[in-house]
Amino acid sequence: MTTSPPESAPVPDPSPYDAVLLVSFGGPEKPEDVVPFLENVTRGRNIPRERLVEVGEHYFQFGGRSPINDQNRAFLERLRADLTGAGVDLPVYWGNRNWDPYLTDTLREMTADGVTRAACFVTSAYSSYSGCRQYRENLAAARDSVPPEVGTPPKLDRFRVYFDHPGFLEPNVDAVLAALAQLPEDVRDDARLVFVTHSIPTSMNEASGPPALGGGAYVAQHTSVMHAIVAEVAQQTGRTHGADLVYCSRSGPPQVPWLEPDVNDHLAALKESGTTAVVIAPIGFVSDHMEVVYDLDTEALETARELGLPAVRAGTAGTDARFVATVRDLLLERAAVERGEDVARATTGELGPAWDRCAVDCCANARQALPVAGGVEEA
Numbered sequence: 001m002t003t004s005p006p007e008s009a010p011v012p013d014p015s016p017y018d019a020v021l022l023v024s025f026g027g028p029e030k031p032e033d034v035v036p037f038l039e040n041v042t043r044g045r046n047i048p049r050e051r052l053v054e055v056g057e058h059y060f061q062f063g064g065r066s067p068i069n070d071q072n073r074a075f076l077e078r079l080r081a082d083l084t085g086a087g088v089d090l091p092v093y094w095g096n097r098n099w100d101p102y103l104t105d106t107l108r109e110m111t112a113d114g115v116t117r118a119a120c121f122v123t124s125a126y127s128s129y130s131g132c133r134q135y136r137e138n139l140a141a142a143r144d145s146v147p148p149e150v151g152t153p154p155k156l157d158r159f160r161v162y163f164d165h166p167g168f169l170e171p172n173v174d175a176v177l178a179a180l181a182q183l184p185e186d187v188r189d190d191a192r193l194v195f196v197t198h199s200i201p202t203s204m205n206e207a208s209g210p211p212a213l214g215g216g217a218y219v220a221q222h223t224s225v226m227h228a229i230v231a232e233v234a235q236q237t238g239r240t241h242g243a244d245l246v247y248c249s250r251s252g253p254p255q256v257p258w259l260e261p262d263v264n265d266h267l268a269a270l271k272e273s274g275t276t277a278v279v280i281a282p283i284g285f286v287s288d289h290m291e292v293v294y295d296l297d298t299e300a301l302e303t304a305r306e307l308g309l310p311a312v313r314a315g316t317a318g319t320d321a322r323f324v325a326t327v328r329d330l331l332l333e334r335a336a337v338e339r340g341e342d343v344a345r346a347t348t349g350e351l352g353p354a355w356d357r358c359a360v361d362c363c364a365n366a367r368q369a370l371p372v373a374g375g376v377e378e379a
Contacts, residue, residue: 012088012328014335019091019110019118019154020083020327022076023103023135026096027059027066027290033099034059037066040098055251058294069099071287071318072123078324086328093118095142097135103142107153111146115154119334120374121327123286125163127217127354128200128208132161133363139373157338158374159330160356163221164228164349167326168317172225172283173232175315179279180237182312187277191310192242192270193233194263195226196300197284198291199247202257203366210359217363219245219259224349225283241279248295263296264303267311277310287318 028037034056035049042052059066072094080092091113095106110118120139124131139156146153162168176193183191200218209217226245234240246266250258261269263280270278280300282292296313304311317323329346336343337356345353355362358375 012086012332013339014088014090014119014331016117016338017090017119017157017331017335019093019113019115020079020331021106021110021118021120021156022072022079022092022094022123023120023139023158024072024094024096024123025068025289026099026102027068028099029065029069031060031064034064037099058290061298062290062293066290067293068287068289069096071289074319075287075324078319078321079327082321082324082328088328088331090331091115097138103138104145107139107142108146108150111151111153114151116152117155117157119331120156120158121330122158125161125168125286126197126221126284127161127363129204129363129365130200131218131363132158132208132358133365133372136358136372136374137365137370140371143373144371155378156373157334157356158358159327159334160354161221162326162330163225164347164351164353165326165330166346166348167322167324167329168286169225169228169232169348170322171317171320172281172314173229173236176229176233176279176281177236179281179312179314180233180241183277183279183310187310189239190275191277191279192244192275193226193230194266194270194278194280195222195229195243195245196248196263196280196282196296197222197245199250199259199262201252202259205259207364207366210355210362211364212359221351222284224351228349229281229283248300249291263300267300267303267307267309271307271309275309278304279312279314280304281314282316285316286323287316292316 028034035052038052038056076094093106093110095101095103122135143153180188205218206215209215222245226243230243246261246263247259248263280296282296285292301311333343347353
């Protein structure tokens, strides 16, 4: 049940936006979807089908169903309730990069519904080609695919990356605290915090963020989140835990350098160095994606068990009310910016709020220059 804001409260103004679009990765819903889904993900890379079947075993272990679409459905339900409860009367649409509902279909629907300008929330909190620019390429392609007879597609603005928004950070802090509380008392105070994100090629990290800032935004943003969480955990517990940023889900040819260390290798190194317990915190993911439930819950926790290293995996932001409300805050923030108003931006950490519109070569596509939505080109 949702409630309307008090009559005395000012009515939030989302103009010039007349819709919100949730943009996500997508995932298979049943076993027969798995290989076609992976073909979508890897299109243009000439990966043999037999290799895709091998990779698909991760999904088959979970009934051939990725958790991501159900997580997006739950998030959408709560987001719509949050907006309605705050007096924001906008429709919320959902489109995926790699599976139904596809962005192309969603943009056609939005166009037919008469949407003129939509604010886009992407389920990726950090800057990188795969986490930001590629979504903007997908948005542009979907927009440009709308047939003229359907109408004029809406203008699409992507929110700033929100890795440092309190609505994302606070649930992650609480998740780490809850995980620490689950460790045996005799090893809890000396537990090491192992922060995990998706590995990407080192060249992609070097190209992440605006060129004027020198690249490396992907690692810098995760490092900022790690430092902020460690500081807040220390504030609340009186203990400053050692911490590391590590990676999971590496793919691609072995001769291409990717960000390291891998979480499993790092756990072994920590055990060798005398670490007595760890909390594994998946700060690179906004909810329990396949990378979390397989790479961490299945593989990394098994590695920890084999090592005799007490380990607990912290939760993700998921549908925490603070994270859901982050979309509303970013919407009203960006709407005010587009109206030319001064606005206070919610941010935590050492980097400060990110840019609204990405620079021309921000998170550059290393293969080819493709049209993008929501960049300075469209300002």
